[in-house]
Amino acid sequence: MKLKRNNYCSNPKRFYIRVLLAIISVSLVFECSKRDNVINETLLWPEIEPFQTGYIKVSDMHEIYYELSGNPDGIPVFVIHGGPGGACSPKMRQFFNPQKYLIVLHDQRGCGKSMPNAELKDNNTQALVEDIERLRVKLGLDKIILFGGSWGSTLSLAYAENYPENIKAMVLRGIFLVTRAEEQYFYSTLSNHFPELVQQFIESFPDSTYGLNDSDIFKLFQYEDEEQRSLYMKQFNKIGAMASGIYVNENVIDTYNDSEANFRQIYTMQLVSFYYYANGCFLEEGQLLKNIGNIPDVPIFIVHGRYDMICPPLIAYKLHKSMPGSKLTIVEGAGHSMFEEPIAEELVLTMKELGVLE
Incomplete structure (x- = not known):
């Protein structure tokens, strides 16, 4: 994979795609607070605990957390979480038949239980791709299924393009390809659907020297005044949460944002993203x-919500057309989150279908 190391902070043409990435990231934070209330538990497999957990030292600085659940001799499926900056959760284990699959979850560098938390050094897409490969080798697995959504779909594709010989199948949800088309889509969506939230965010800036651009927002998230810094992060997190699904309760978002216990997760997500x-x-x-x-x-x-306000269905369609033989399902009555009932149901059915194909 050819990496692009240039810093885009000075390039305004790339700003809105960076905002899109941030919204994708913060929407994942909100999913952690709402998932139990959104999903009808009968749609998912029963709760299970991992039979093995551990850490892999992937660099001089980073150790990534991983866990195994389900059938030790089952079909290996790697769950690639979203973000960048997100983390895996226990609920993600419930998309798979535990008798059929070996369910492999891991937190990407700087994320979740991986150490050190929120560390940016030696943290990039190529490194994350290599970490997936290190984990596959450590576990002694041959071909694997990749199950990734949003940023997880991006990283899954990047891994598959670098290690095609290791791929058994792919289940991709909420497709994100980091393209200008997505930039333009999101800019239109944000301005048309959430103008009051964006304006409120801008009006909270310390002074007129701050603008709606990546470098200034990054400065806001490192603001000296801790209370004010928290306010900026919570406001931005709220925008992402509101965009994450069709039926979103604003009071639930505010309650989540106001919890001190959740702030570290919000901070890590936004810093890494x-x-x-x-x-x-x-x-x-x-x-x-x-x-x-x-x-x-x-x-x-390929599974994508019809009314996804973060990642446009058009991108999922373009990916489908570029991959002959792929199956595209546009889910009606659904947005971006994997924990909305229509999306969750489709993902569970897809994994059942894959199990039959074996």
């Missing part, structure tokens, strides 16, 4: 589609 989008996700424009031919002819399922 802003670092990534300030560097263009370490991907060239259009790189994933350009290299899509590297991915082998294996079962590929």
Whole structure:
């Protein structure tokens, strides 16, 4: 993978795609607070606990957390979480038949239980791709299923393009390819659907020297006044949360944001995500589609919400057209979150279908 190391902070043309990345990231934070209330538990498999947990030292600085659940001899499925800056959660285990699958979850560098938390050094897309490969090798697995949504779909595609020989199948949800089309879509969505939240965010800036651009927002998130810094992060998190689904309760968002216990998660998510989008996700424009031919002819399922306000369905359709043999399902009555009932139901059914194909 060719990495793009340039810093885009001075390039205003790239700003809104970086905002898109931030919204994708903060929407994942909100999912952690709402998932138990959104999903009808009968749609998912029963709760299970991991039979193995551990850490892998992937660099001089980073150790990533991983866990295994389900059937030790089952079909290996790697759950690639969103963000950048997100983390895996126990609920993610419940999308898979525990008798059929070996369920592998891990937290990406600087995220979740991985150490050190919120560390940006030696943290980039290529490193995350190599970490997936290190984990596969450590576990002694051959071919694996990749199950990734939002930023997780981005990282899944990046891994598959670099290690096509290791791919058994792919289940991709809420497709994000880091393209200008997504930038333009999100800018229109944000301005048309959440103008009052954006304006409120801007009006809270310390003075007129701050603008709606990545470098200034990053400064706001490192503001000396801790109370004010928290306010900026909570406001930005609220925008992402409101955009994450169709039926979103604003009071639930405010309650989540006001919890001190949740602030560290919000902080980590936004710090890591802003670092990534300030560097263009370490991907060239259009790189994933350009290299899509590297991915082998294996079962590929693409699931996308019809009313996804974060990642446009058009991008999912373009990915589908670029991958002959892939199956695209546009889910009616659904937005971006994997924990909305229509999306969750489709993902569970997809994994059942994959199990039958085996």
